[in-house]
Amino acid sequence: MKRFWTTAALWAAFACVATAAVSTVGGARAEEPAATRWTLEPNGGIAWTDFSAARVPHNDHLEASGERVSTVFRYGVDEKGAFRLNRSVVWPMLRTIPNNTHASLTIRFDYDLPSKMTLDGKPLANEKTLRVALNGILSVVGRFDADGKPVEIERRFFPSTTGPFVCERATVKNVGTETVVLSVPELRDVNQTDPKRGVNGAYTTVAAIANPGESTLKPGESATVNFAIQAFSEGKGEKEATIDFAAEEAARAAFVSEIWSKLVVETPEPILNAAFAFAKIRASESIYRTAGGLMHGPGGESYYAAIWANDQAEYVNPFFPYLGYAKGNESALNSYRHFARFMNDDFRPIPSSIIAEGIDIWNGAGDRGDAAMIAYGAARYALVRGDEAEARELWPLIAWCLEYCNRKTTADGVVASDCDELERRFPAGDANLCTSVLYYDALLSAAALGRELGEPKETTDRLVETAASLRECVEKHFGRNVRGFETYQYYDGCEKLRSWICVPFIAGIDERAEGTIAALFSDRLWTKDGLLTEEGSKTFWDRSTLYALRGVLAVGATEKGLDKLRYYSATRLLGDHVPYPIEAWPEGSQRHLSAESGLYCRIYVEGLFGIRPTGFRSFDATPRLPEGWDHMALRGVCGFGSEFDLTVDRADLGKLRVSVIRGTETYTTTINEGETWSFKF
Numbered sequence: 001m002k003r004f005w006t007t008a009a010l011w012a013a014f015a016c017v018a019t020a021a022v023s024t025v026g027g028a029r030a031e032e033p034a035a036t037r038w039t040l041e042p043n044g045g046i047a048w049t050d051f052s053a054a055r056v057p058h059n060d061h062l063e064a065s066g067e068r069v070s071t072v073f074r075y076g077v078d079e080k081g082a083f084r085l086n087r088s089v090v091w092p093m094l095r096t097i098p099n100n101t102h103a104s105l106t107i108r109f110d111y112d113l114p115s116k117m118t119l120d121g122k123p124l125a126n127e128k129t130l131r132v133a134l135n136g137i138l139s140v141v142g143r144f145d146a147d148g149k150p151v152e153i154e155r156r157f158f159p160s161t162t163g164p165f166v167c168e169r170a171t172v173k174n175v176g177t178e179t180v181v182l183s184v185p186e187l188r189d190v191n192q193t194d195p196k197r198g199v200n201g202a203y204t205t206v207a208a209i210a211n212p213g214e215s216t217l218k219p220g221e222s223a224t225v226n227f228a229i230q231a232f233s234e235g236k237g238e239k240e241a242t243i244d245f246a247a248e249e250a251a252r253a254a255f256v257s258e259i260w261s262k263l264v265v266e267t268p269e270p271i272l273n274a275a276f277a278f279a280k281i282r283a284s285e286s287i288y289r290t291a292g293g294l295m296h297g298p299g300g301e302s303y304y305a306a307i308w309a310n311d312q313a314e315y316v317n318p319f320f321p322y323l324g325y326a327k328g329n330e331s332a333l334n335s336y337r338h339f340a341r342f343m344n345d346d347f348r349p350i351p352s353s354i355i356a357e358g359i360d361i362w363n364g365a366g367d368r369g370d371a372a373m374i375a376y377g378a379a380r381y382a383l384v385r386g387d388e389a390e391a392r393e394l395w396p397l398i399a400w401c402l403e404y405c406n407r408k409t410t411a412d413g414v415v416a417s418d419c420d421e422l423e424r425r426f427p428a429g430d431a432n433l434c435t436s437v438l439y440y441d442a443l444l445s446a447a448a449l450g451r452e453l454g455e456p457k458e459t460t461d462r463l464v465e466t467a468a469s470l471r472e473c474v475e476k477h478f479g480r481n482v483r484g485f486e487t488y489q490y491y492d493g494c495e496k497l498r499s500w501i502c503v504p505f506i507a508g509i510d511e512r513a514e515g516t517i518a519a520l521f522s523d524r525l526w527t528k529d530g531l532l533t534e535e536g537s538k539t540f541w542d543r544s545t546l547y548a549l550r551g552v553l554a555v556g557a558t559e560k561g562l563d564k565l566r567y568y569s570a571t572r573l574l575g576d577h578v579p580y581p582i583e584a585w586p587e588g589s590q591r592h593l594s595a596e597s598g599l600y601c602r603i604y605v606e607g608l609f610g611i612r613p614t615g616f617r618s619f620d621a622t623p624r625l626p627e628g629w630d631h632m633a634l635r636g637v638c639g640f641g642s643e644f645d646l647t648v649d650r651a652d653l654g655k656l657r658v659s660v661i662r663g664t665e666t667y668t669t670t671i672n673e674g675e676t677w678s679f680k681f
Helices: 009-012 245-261 270-285 309-316 326-340 370-385 388-407 432-452 457-478 499-507 513-520 542-554 560-576 592-606
Strands: 047-050 058-065 070-077 083-095 105-107 125-134 140-145 149-159 165-174 182-183 188-192 206-209 213-217 223-230 265-266 287-290 294-297 353-355 360-362 479-482 486-490 611-615 618-621 629-640 640-651 657-662 664-673 678-679
Touching: 009 149, 047 149, 070 125, 070 140, 083 140, 083 149, 083 223, 083 287, 105 223, 125 629, 149 182, 149 245, 149 560, 165 213, 206 294, 213 223, 245 640, 265 640, 270 326, 270 560, 270 592, 287 326, 294 309, 294 326, 309 326, 309 370, 309 592, 326 353, 326 370, 326 388, 370 388, 370 432, 370 611, 388 432, 388 592, 388 678, 432 457, 432 499, 432 611, 457 479, 486 499, 486 513, 499 513, 499 542, 513 640, 542 560, 592 611, 592 629, 664 678
Parallel strands: none
Antiparallel strands: 047 125, 058 070, 070 083, 083 105, 125 140, 140 149, 149 165, 165 223, 182 213, 188 206, 206 223, 265 629, 287 294, 353 360, 479 486, 611 618, 618 678, 629 640, 640 657, 657 664
8 A cells, every 4th residue: 555655845834843732721821832952854753963052961861672682872962062872781581580570681881982993093083963863773973083184973873673782883984185094993892691690591791893994985985883782691592693784774774664654644743743653663663572472561671571461451552453563463462362371260360460571470569450451452452453363362351351340340330459550659549540441441342342253242232231330430439529620539539630530531431521621731730741640749651641642632622632742742752852752750760661652653543533443344433633734644554454544634514524545445424523433344
């Protein structure tokens, strides 16, 4: 199917600095434009080029991953204009002792290739950074001189897509008028870890320049220096890898190209299009080839070769079928299979996390509402995938999780749990809003799935009836006036506004939409960093902001939601900490955990375009076309047994023209703003 990319004219038509529409929701101040450091580039990447005294020093960090390695690049430009970088490298399958959640071999390395080089025997000096760019590969261009002879060095940093190593390629170009001799010394640091600290004994790390030696460079000529950091376990039968650096760089670029060619968001606003494209990278790259199969992992130098009921089962797995990324789908199905191992006749809780490549569990916070998370995610995943065999395999897990929630129903008709996914960082009472809403949504999706699988009508009817009753109980138990807003108390007795009051919206529960949106966007919760977890605190977790943006759009507050989405997207993509959604602050120092990027993508798929799966070959679409837009599209949507485009255009008399385009087939309808199109292939 043909892919549609933003044209050069469209890029030129919109400034690369985000602006935000005026918002007066709940008395909140108007949204200020996001402060930006980076600019969009026509190739889809972003670049930082202003290194004036007012803009440096500045430092940042980002994570990048492959099947057998992950790395956090900590980089920046100092007050003199010199680029600085060190690498934390993580090998998820080189397990350390104790073999717990965080037991991935992790080492920080500080190597600076230009400082090792000489030009005609003179060290490189007077570094001035010219450009830093990101497009799935971190690259920096700097100018140096050696005794007045100038060179430019472009350094490109990236993880291998399949191997246990992180690469750097430094291309040195003679930009002077004289022929020079570039000398690159031998560098080979080999170290072994303490064998008592490794599950498989000692692990060997090798940091080495692959091609030392001398190169004669005439004016305009270049030479490339290759460097890698790798690790391996002789106890596991591994040995040092021989690296084809050009092939590795091409593979990384091909991965990014593949992800960017799938599920393309097309709007009149390039920042939104680009933020979506970048989020797809982070959501998709953090998948590790473990002994327990492919496992999507959050990352953050802490969470690898393991799965969680929230990050994987709830957040990112339901997104992968839309993307059509085979490894993503395989990792999603694999995660549900792991959780299914812990079903039991006594209905003891399924563990929150399965760790250490699948051989152990973590359940330190007790029941966080994990069964509701798993049922919610697995049912949606199965419907979008449209694969009957997979769905039949997942049905027992979904049914078990629903029955578990049913058995945890309180006298007030809501679902009890020990805490929520914040694991007692903030109080959640005996029954919280999030768990009950996820159970409600799971019931509806399971009813649709059951009909596809030929489950008895009384079974699917009972699921729908239970959902209807639960919706009423959610209103009675959680619906309250809090701080003057007609919204929800997060748990019984909670007197403070909480960010998770947004969660009913993603399930279509909109009875308190007006008051809840006003509360979310009031000065009590909304800040320059998105939503506070709780009013009066300084803590924010992006996941609740991402849920809120999706939900606000889904219930039809399009302009208010778009206002905040613009600001958030520009901040995360072009601000001071880029280019992905983050986990939290102050915890984790705003790590680029990967599932949050999946949640960002779902803002568009399920919020802006309003897609909800209803069967293996059917879905509802309730698109929300903003006032200033005449057109938007999702190109290359996978799911429901097809690959298709979903386009939305303005029609006469204030209506919307919605089309599904599959190959040479086009299905079109005209609907009113806010109406739902129930589509079936």
